[in-house]
Amino acid sequence: MKTAAGYLSFFTVALALGVASSPARANGLDVLEEFLRSAKTGRAEFTQVVTAPVKDGQTARTKTSSGTFEFQRPGRFRFAYSKPFAQVIVADGKTLWLHDVDLNQVTVRQQAQALGATPAAILASASSIQALQADFTLTAAPDAEGLQWATATPKAKDGQVQSVKVGFRGKELAALDILDSFGQRSRLTFSKVELNPQLPAGAFDFKTPTGADVLRQ
Secondary structure, eight states: HHHHHHIIIIIIIOOOOOOOOTTOOHHHHHHHHHHHHSSSSSEEEEEEEEOOOTTTTTTOEEEEEEEEEEEEEEEEEEEEEEEEEEEEEEESSEEEEOOOOOOOTEEEEEEHHHSSSSIIIIIIIIHHHHTTTTEEEEEEEEEETTTEEEEEEEEOOOSSSSEEEEEEEEEEEEEEEEETTTOOOOEEOOOOEEOOOOOOOOOOTTOTTTTTEEEOO
């Protein structure tokens, strides 16, 4: 699951957490547009299930993790994984930090280079549908599982992500479905969603723990 969390950090979601009520006939792309416009801050709990590509004669292998997420648009977010391993991913607007608590190791990257056409750009960075269209081709997907869906396909063909589907239930972000370039699927399901809460000062500050190994990329 650490691999999945690390992958999340370098593609990585924040996630905005809800949207204002949309017209009855609105599709998933309409809801995504309103979400980008109205969700300035947010927080939620999440469960992430990563499914490896199925090989001949094998059953699907999955790994599950869970934690909390906060964001402040534009470009600030925190994923705090609690199970099965403690891991923290923080974007402070300039730098992306990944802290593996068990290893006491911190990986540091420039945020602008690390995010790009990633789920994190959809959830926490882009402030409008027009900004998102610089890096993604956006389409409305058919309703499924009781959710309205929008699909974002990166325009760059050499990235880690093949496609991202964002699912909404009414006014709330409900799910994120990510297919990577190796055929691995990562599904994040959100609960206890709060839209535009007042987040504490320093919510996206990161201080390197004493004695941690620091890797700069």
